[in-house]
Amino acid sequence: MHVRARRLRPVVTATLAAITTAVLAACSGPAQATEERFQIDVATPLASLDPADACSLEDLGLLSDLYPTLVRYQDDPASPTGARTLRTDAVEPALAQSWTTSPDGRTYTFRLREARFPSGNPVTADVVRWSWQRTLDSGGCGSNFVTGGARSEIESVAVRGEREIAVTLTSPTPDYLLALTSVGAAVLDRDLVLEHAGTDVAEQSRWIATNFAGGGPYTVDAYAPGTSLDLSANPAWWGAPPLESRVRVSFITNDATLLLRARGGRADVTLGLSKQSVRSLDGEAGVRIVDTPSAAWQVVGLPTELAPFDDPLFREALTYATPQEQILRDVAHGYGQAYYGPFSPTFPAYREELSRPRPHDPAKARELVARAGVRGPVDLDVYVRDGIEDQIQIATILQQAWKDVGVNLRIRTLSAAEYQNAVGNEHKRWAVLRHDGPSVVTPGWVTSYDTACGHPYNPSNYCNPRLDALAAAARTEPSAVARQADWDRITRLWTADSPRVVAYAENYTAVLDDDVTDFVRGQNNLEIARWGTRR
Incomplete structure (x- = not known):
């Protein structure tokens, strides 16, 4: 992986420099722990690790690299290199390698690729069905994505072999495939959940809220609610390997601290800065601002x-x-x-x-x-x-x-x-x-x-x-x-x-350190696995 030698950039006065250094040292913890991971600072802590409960764009985005979905949004070819965006109107295969739609627009039949969770458990059509049913039973925001909309309903889910599943909606739903890009409709490691939380849906939700049961490009090494989330590349991931093999997400709700860390080179990517703080960095050496409608x-x-x-x-x-x-x-x-x-x-x-x-x-x-x-x-x-x-x-x-x-x-x-x-x-x-x-x-x-x-x-x-x-x-x-x-x-x-x-x-605004050469984002998908540097 790329390990960046982090540096404190010069500030206006010696007094401010001393304050900045002290604050950054207090926030970053031991230098070795910070330097060995690609550092992402985020203003808004996660409400839960459970994708079924994710409701905000912030939470959906942070979980999108932890749990696989059947389809994903395509890249927008018109977006600039180094700060790419995803389309919001076109999908491509992800966990589902192909699909067909019935003439009446109600039935979608998905053919799954061969994949396994980090535990070694296989991703099967029955696991997909179980994951969606658990989300529906939990009653969280993810239910909207599983059905294709708040006013849409599923008539049936049929498992047609180990790697084929057919979903029939009660009526044609134009947004159905778009909805399945969201981590709210993600696939979970069923056997791992059952092992640790049993069959009770409420108990499952409590366990998943602070434990990892996914199979996306990253696995969770450690999660301290409200404080940090440490990630490592998933060795069982079927897609392109993450650009950065180890990532730390730090949740920092104080805007002044976020700004000091971004300005001082302590974060590779900073999300959730106030617009005033983002504007204060405009034109400053060492950082790059992503700004898109x-x-x-x-x-x-x-x-x-x-x-x-x-x-x-x-x-x-x-x-x-x-x-x-x-x-x-x-x-x-x-x-x-x-x-x-x-x-x-x-x-x-x-x-x-x-x-x-x-x-x-x-x-x-x-x-x-x-x-x-x-x-x-x-x-x-x-x-x-x-x-x-x-x-x-x-x-x-x-x-x-x-x-x-x-x-x-x-x-x-x-x-x-x-x-x-x-x-x-x-x-x-x-x-x-x-x-x-x-x-x-x-x-x-x-x-x-x-x-x-x-x-x-x-x-x-x-x-x-x-x-x-x-x-x-x-x-x-x-x-x-x-x-x-x-x-x-x-x-x-x-x-x-x-x-x-x-x-x-x-x-949408994000602040990138000038070492960061690759950055991709979508409306509800952050694509952290595609963030990093190639230098």
């Missing part, structure tokens, strides 16, 4: 089941009370874009003329509050995830701005597990500030949960049956023109209902 956003889901947030007039008032341009300037720092609507600018269904951002207009906001009949102050908790500094900055700006319309916003920072539970609560009594984006970048996928009545991962518990009916029709509409007309109707309905506040559409 993505299907992700920072939004505030409002508790639409809780008065007075159940009134669209009051929710609309908060959108006009939100200084979006200030948030873009002071938080996004050029790595974001303003809009207002259910689809961000990267979506094919996005229409600029229907999704223009709402101006900051405190007078109009107060007028709407008065029309809603709201008197006196309104208290509201807003939850942010530990390690996402941008969310705290956004919440702080909103806290000041919303005072003008009588909303006392209380900021609550939650751990990864607490935050995941709050986001998935079916009846939220709080606001959720969420860095979000669909794992499958289609309007059909995002409307299957993000705007759907009764879905726990609808960030606002928002419900408009007319919108749901339009979304269901659009997902199976063969005509592109008619389908876009439905998405436009949905945009108008959603915008009129104002179920959430949009901070901005967010660019």
Whole structure:
């Protein structure tokens, strides 16, 4: 493997240099432990090692190199060398070496390649079936990927020999193959799980949450929840070997520490830096910034089941009370874009003329509050995830701005597990500030949960049956023109209902040390096995 001689880069003053050196030494631990692994610093700790429970883009991405999936996204040939991206609309074989689709679009038959888990246990069609059933039984986010969407269902799963499996859906599901790229639909080492956790699904989930049962390009050497994840190349991996045979992922929720380590050359890759910190590194020697538009956003889901947030007039008032341009300037720092609507600018269904951002207009906001009949102050908790500094900055700006319309916003920072539970609560009594984006970048996928009545991962518990009916029709509409007309109707309905506040559409950013020559990422796949240096 490549072992980089890490170095502290010069800083402005001797005092700052001393502080920087002390902080880096405290965070990195023994020098030998740091130098022998490719170092990845991440702001957001994992909620769990269980792919069935992974809900955020951060968690899905970090687990994607640990568990195999039947298919994967293709490389985007238009992306730049050294910072490649994956397509979001085309898949290629992975654990499944080939597949066929029935004429009615409901049955997919997969032929598996010969593969084994690190334990030596074989990957068989029956293991795939068991893995998917366990995910469905667990009820976590992974269920959506196994079925091909939150509104899709499996009619049957038939094992047709050791390496052939056929899945029949209750109706054609255009996003099905795209969904199977996610680690939420991963294949687990069944015999290893049964050996350590037995047949009880709850006990299995508890064990997998902190133990490795995968078979991706990396295996887990050690996992300290909230602190670090050590990986080694999987000797049983059937694909191309990882560029770096040993990797350490360090979870560092303090943005200042993350920045110091990136600037000082202590991390090969840094993920989750605040946009302000990323901007401060722009043009600095020794680092390279990856900056690409993505299907992700920072939004505030409002508790639409809780008065007075159940009134669209009051929710609309908060959108006009939100200084979006200030948030873009002071938080996004050029790595974001303003809009207002259910689809961000990267979506094919996005229409600029229907999704223009709402101006900051405190007078109009107060007028709407008065029309809603709201008197006196309104208290509201807003939850942010530990390690996402941008969310705290956004919440702080909103806290000041919303005072003008009588909303006392209380900021609550939650751990990864607490935050995941709050986001998935079916009846939220709080606001959720969420860095979000669909794992499958289609309007059909995002409307299957993000705007759907009764879905726990609808960030606002928002419900408009007319919108749901339009979304269901659009997902199976063969005509592109008619389908876009439905998405436009949905945009108008959603915008009129104002179920959430949009901070901005967010660019994906990562900071790479200048030694890093290879970097690949997708919407919900980090492809860490393809990160490294060839020098």
